[in-house]
Amino acid sequence: MTTPIPFPADQPAHSLDYWLSFELARVSPATAPSRLRQLADAQGSLAAAWSSAIAAGPVFILAGGTVSLMSNKPVWMLTLGPLGAGLFVLGVFSWKRVRATLPNTERLLISRGPGSARGGIMMVSALAAILGGILAPALPGISARGAASLAGVICIYLITVALLAACILVPSVVMGRARQSFRRRIRANPDLRKAVEDDLASWRDPYGNASYGPL
Template sequence: MSYQTGPAPLPQAARPLDYWLSTELAAITPAGARSRLREIADARGSYMGAWAAGIGMGAVLILLGVILAIRLGTLVPVPSFGLPGAAITVLCSVFYARVRDRLPRTGRLIVNRGPGNLRGALSFAGFVLVVFIGLFAFTAKPSTWQDPAALLTLAMVLTFVVGLLVAAIIVPATIVGRSRESLRRKAAADPHFRALLEQDLATWRDPYGDAGYGPL
């Protein structure tokens, strides 16, 4: 796999990290052109999105426990779902912090089958909700709409579905879609992370040619 950038690349030492991170260079380079920085950003965003989804799923389990407790009139579901949910949230938060603060291994193939940005995620989530509500409206009996208990159950199920879509689809897609901007902000705000990029810049060489380190 070769790396392509807009301008003709120069040796790594001839360009500082700020040059490769600059928005000006990114603006004059095709969005689909590959580079080392873009591979780092995309891999980092994919890992962060995956662990963020895990954090969200833990929160959804806690929400499910609360919903069932309200529906059943007992607090038993709260610890049954809340404790595993809290454990998943804490564990995924630890790994999220790790991948956020380190350079990812870009050699590993990462397959992202979900939406790659917020707009796509909102469209997908909206479609799922429309189908879900449409199926319920089509199959429900007329008396269901006058039954407060049935409507309460529908509202709770809908709340759970929305939480699931936010955790598993919208949040990861948002992180993935903003991965390059996130990397640029991280490099500007975190001296340790910037030092990792500086070290990578000094040692990395394109294994397939003489392409530059960026753009981002």
């Protein structure tokens, strides 16, 4: 009689494609924890931070050019221009690197901004309205000084709103799509997929008997 071969203790019960399925994600509550969601959210937090740098870089360049043009002092462009360009290049490089590797989930990542595009739009809109409400009473007096003064204040207001969008709205959009983006990149990037498959083979819930997915 042939002795049955025991199932290896370290062999995952389900494949990665099983955990990546849309159907499984739909029937699972969005707040239910899983290893895949932990990886996606951690990677999304890092990518969101660097996406803010990518978006803020051009705003700094625009601010430097605008202030230099209005004040006829090129020092603003010479200062904010390279700063914005460096921030943009560093953001793009780090954003690509973060999205291509698995995050270290042992490090505590705290995100205090909105976690969705809707939340980001609401926050930026509220802050823009508050800032506009503060500036509105002063506009008649500024307008009396001339059109250039009024244009300067409006430009500063718009640049401030753009900076708020770069620091709040853009990261919130990235965070809101972190899990969908993670699933798509696992299927498109062989190196990332291999890293996740290796993690699936070795990961065990240290606090209980939680499953690896869904995403």
